Amino acid sequence: MSTQSVSLNFPDWFPSNCPPSTADDALGIVYRFATKSPVAAEDFLSHKELGLAPKAPPCRRCSLSVYRTVGSARRKLRELRDRSPARFGPYIAEGSLSAEHGKIKQEGADPDHHEWWAYQGVQRHTLFRIVETLES
Amino acid sequence: MWEPEGNRIGQDKLGSLEPREVLYEFEGEPLTFVADDPGGEALLLHSLVTFDRTSRYLVSAIDSRILGDLKAGRIDVLSALRQPRCWIADVAEDATIKTVWRIEFALVPEKVLPRPGAMINPDLDPLFRLRLIGSGVGPGRTSAGDVRMAAQAAESGLRGLARLALDEKKKVGAVPGNIRYYSDLPFLFSRAASFEIAFGRPRDRLPGIDEEVFAEMGRLLERGLKAVRANNDGFEPIEGLDTDRTIQLFEVIRALTPPTRGDVERVEIGGEMVGERSGSRVLTRDDRVRSVQRIKASRKAPRKEAPFRVSGVIEEADQGNFCFTLRQLDPSDVPVVGHVTEILFGFEERLYDTVMEAFNSLERMVVVGERVDSQYQALDIKLAVGTAGEESGSVGFGSK
Numbered sequence A: 001m002s003t004q005s006v007s008l009n010f011p012d013w014f015p016s017n018c019p020p021s022t023a024d025d026a027l028g029i030v031y032r033f034a035t036k037s038p039v040a041a042e043d044f045l046s047h048k049e050l051g052l053a054p055k056a057p058p059c060r061r062c063s064l065s066v067y068r069t070v071g072s073a074r075r076k077l078r079e080l081r082d083r084s085p086a087r088f089g090p091y092i093a094e095g096s097l098s099a100e101h102g103k104i105k106q107e108g109a110d111p112d113h114h115e116w117w118a119y120q121g122v123q124r125h126t127l128f129r130i131v132e133t134l135e136s
Numbered sequence B: 001m002w003e004p005e006g007n008r009i010g011q012d013k014l015g016s017l018e019p020r021e022v023l024y025e026f027e028g029e030p031l032t033f034v035a036d037d038p039g040g041e042a043l044l045l046h047s048l049v050t051f052d053r054t055s056r057y058l059v060s061a062i063d064s065r066i067l068g069d070l071k072a073g074r075i076d077v078l079s080a081l082r083q084p085r086c087w088i089a090d091v092a093e094d095a096t097i098k099t100v101w102r103i104e105f106a107l108v109p110e111k112v113l114p115r116p117g118a119m120i121n122p123d124l125d126p127l128f129r130l131r132l133i134g135s136g137v138g139p140g141r142t143s144a145g146d147v148r149m150a151a152q153a154a155e156s157g158l159r160g161l162a163r164l165a166l167d168e169k170k171k172v173g174a175v176p177g178n179i180r181y182y183s184d185l186p187f188l189f190s191r192a193a194s195f196e197i198a199f200g201r202p203r204d205r206l207p208g209i210d211e212e213v214f215a216e217m218g219r220l221l222e223r224g225l226k227a228v229r230a231n232n233d234g235f236e237p238i239e240g241l242d243t244d245r246t247i248q249l250f251e252v253i254r255a256l257t258p259p260t261r262g263d264v265e266r267v268e269i270g271g272e273m274v275g276e277r278s279g280s281r282v283l284t285r286d287d288r289v290r291s292v293q294r295i296k297a298s299r300k301a302p303r304k305e306a307p308f309r310v311s312g313v314i315e316e317a318d319q320g321n322f323c324f325t326l327r328q329l330d331p332s333d334v335p336v337v338g339h340v341t342e343i344l345f346g347f348e349e350r351l352y353d354t355v356m357e358a359f360n361s362l363e364r365m366v367v368v369g370e371r372v373d374s375q376y377q378a379l380d381i382k383l384a385v386g387t388a389g390e391e392s393g394s395v396g397f398g399s400k
Helices: A069-081 B064-072 B077-081 B144-170 B179-183 B210-227 B243-256 B272-278 B283-300 B349-361
Strands: A026-033 A064-067 A091-097 A102-106 A115-120 A128-133 B006-008 B023-028 B029-036 B043-051 B054-061 B086-094 B095-104 B128-134 B187-191 B197-198 B264-268 B280-284 B306-320 B325-332 B342-344 B365-371 B376-384
Touching: A026 A069, A026 A128, A026 B144, A064 A069, A069 A091, A069 A128, A069 B197, B006 B086, B043 B064, B054 B077, B064 B077, B128 B144, B128 B272, B144 B179, B144 B243, B144 B349, B179 B210, B187 B272, B210 B272, B210 B283, B243 B283, B280 B283, B283 B306, B306 B342, B306 B349, B325 B349, B325 B365, B342 B365, B342 B376, B349 B376
Parallel strands: none
Antiparallel strands: A026 A064, A026 A091, A064 A115, A091 A128, A102 A115, B006 B095, B023 B029, B029 B043, B043 B054, B054 B086, B086 B095, B128 B197, B128 B264, B187 B197, B264 B280, B306 B325, B306 B365, B325 B342, B365 B376
């Protein structure tokens, strides 16, 4: 994990009231999908940064999906790769988040699924390492 | 990036491609959705890849019947997309359409398409599927015997896994349903191409519990396969399983593997139970030989006693756990068993109908059984026709 200079402010391109006030400090171990091993910065960019999902809710476009358990991440990644195999890579990365990395909020039907809004300046990919590879 | 093969057409020919109904989404982004073409006809869009701030979709013209079948889980996403009128559409960051190609579905690379069996509702994805692979299997070649073999292999393998998984649950006090509930799963679909058969979840769900049991079944299968493929010829109990349960697991592997002769050379197993981590597994004839070797090696140690015969009435039967209780015994001093008033027998699937008929009729039956360690297994069950004394006693080997 690298030493980072973070501002505890969100990027100015976040919509107003984003993240929502109900989001908590980002604490604990989380898992995220990745297309490359070792982890690459591009796998830790939001839809907004990637210029994708223009119709998605604006605040959600600024967040990254993470999972609280590797099992949940594995299940969802398998599901996504069964549907769009070229869009989703085979890797699951594990990271340890703390309050200086941003805010987090549970989202959707899966209680393990969370949205993570990272503070400006957080080198997100440096917080993670690949822990699992799904076979195709 | 893969370049679509087809003629470019005007960006506005398909309309705005604005989602009218989202069928599957992730992170708020519709990945599979319905849009209307300029004439108001339905288009099914499915996200294939993203690149350079662009999303590429496969667009298929569908009718209400296809959409209904897709939403009801009667067809998978791939089948719904495989239509005579297809396009590829690239959509830019601002949701404008950059390029549209009129394409033939067959020219879309398989690696970007949804996998067979992936349903629009993930809850309807196959829990377990089994595919026969071999030179003699395929459209117009698969025999009725192969189809029966596939169904039996799946049912038998799942039954063994369910029995083991439920044993684990019972150890910690949880008794979530019965073996039949977790093994006699509802048929989802079959395919002619290298014959495949798929099964879904039980219809009456036990939320949470089902997932635990099926996950345990998947883990057991993985452990069994790993042990069968381990580099030794003898028998060693799998860590955490005793000898009997290790043998049961090897029996599961054997049931799922292809016969050593015939048209079926390999068997691919997949579905959520198998593929959460690995996707699918291909079982070979070598796996069968190895599992049989392990089972034989385990049986060198004597663990059974001579079969015995006793007559009685099946007063209780548990169709889920494949066991019954025989009472009104004659003689009451049963060979091998001793002086008892009832015997709890386990039985195999082949005796299921007989057991249920006997239970329903309460007719006196003759059971040939054997003691395996501390349990009793029914080997054969027949209607008692003579006097009780003639129906009971020890059974010589080969007398069945």
